[in-house]
Amino acid sequence: MISGPQSVVLLLLLLESCLRSGSSEYDGFREREGHLYTAVIEVPNGGPWGDWTWPEMCPDGFFASGFSLKVEPPQGIPGDDTALNGVRLHCSRGDAERNTHVVESQAGRWGAWSEPQWCPDGGFLAAFSLRVEEPRTPGDNTAVNNVRFRCSGGEEVEGPGLEWGEFGSWSDNCSKGVCGLQTKQEPPRGLRDDTALNDLRLFCCSS
Numbered sequence: 740m741i742s743g744p745q746s747v748v749l750l751l752l753l754l755e756s757c758l759r760s761g762s763s764e765y766d767g768f769r770e771r772e773g774h775l776y777t778a779v780i781e782v783p784n785g786g787p788w789g790d791w792t793w794p795e796m797c798p799d800g801f802f803a804s805g806f807s808l809k810v811e812p813p814q815g816i817p818g819d820d821t822a823l824n825g826v827r828l829h830c831s832r833g834d835a836e837r838n839t840h841v842v843e844s845q846a847g848r849w850g851a852w853s854e855p856q857w858c859p860d861g862g863f864l865a866a867f868s869l870r871v872e873e874p875r876t877p878g879d880n881t882a883v884n885n886v887r888f889r890c891s892g893g894e895e896v897e898g899p900g901l902e903w904g905e906f907g908s909w910s911d912n913c914s915k916g917v918c919g920l921q922t923k924q925e926p927p928r929g930l931r932d933d934t935a936l937n938d939l940r941l942f943c944c945s946s
């Protein structure tokens with residue numbers, strides 16, 4: 740029978756090995772803008788144009804419980820469609836601090852922001868999938884058209900984007916929730932065909 744300080748040490752060792760095995764899919768904690776994140780989640784079907792812009796993180800201890808999208812409505816012929824231009828994460832900490840911080844990385848210049856959509860029951864965003872139009876030549880390319888998220892409670896919430904292209908496969912799940920984002924944007928090209936948002940990465944935090 741082990742008792743006293745020895746049992747405390749044993750318990751701590753057991754706890755540590757449980758925590759390690761529970762997070763073995765991640766290579767530890769990484770840092771971005773002074774915030775610790777545990778994983779980056781991505782999807783395989785992003786558009787080919789543009790460059791990764793800057794990451795933006797919710798404040799420490801906050802998680803994304805909702806999102807909004809910047810959508811350019813269909814431009815008709817002979818307009819230049821860009822469809823989805825930006826994604827905002829609405830960061831919360833408990834019910835008291837709901838929607839007090841918004842992060843968006845870089846958004847394209849076209850379109851208007853939608854009303855936020857929320858995960859039910861205080862849940863957090865935990866995974867995503869992108870609706871992307873395949874490149875066409877010649878043609879009016881739009882790249883990303885819409886985003887759907889899965890909440891930590893398992894519910895799916897689809898944004899109010901456009902209909903071109905297909906939804907691709909889901910990203911991995913954040914074990915607790917999303918806490919930051921980074922967009923890939925094609926800069927404005929003047930009179931040539933614009934696509935704006937091409938891809939999205941989300942960051943997971945555990946605390």
Ligand SMILES: *[C@@H]1O[C@H](CO)[C@@H](O)[C@H](O)[C@H]1NC(C)=O
Nearest residue numbers: 866889891892893910911912
């Ligand atoms: C993510 O979580 C959902 C349930 O919320 C599950 O159906 C799915 O298999 C999980 N995906 C991965 C890659 O673990």
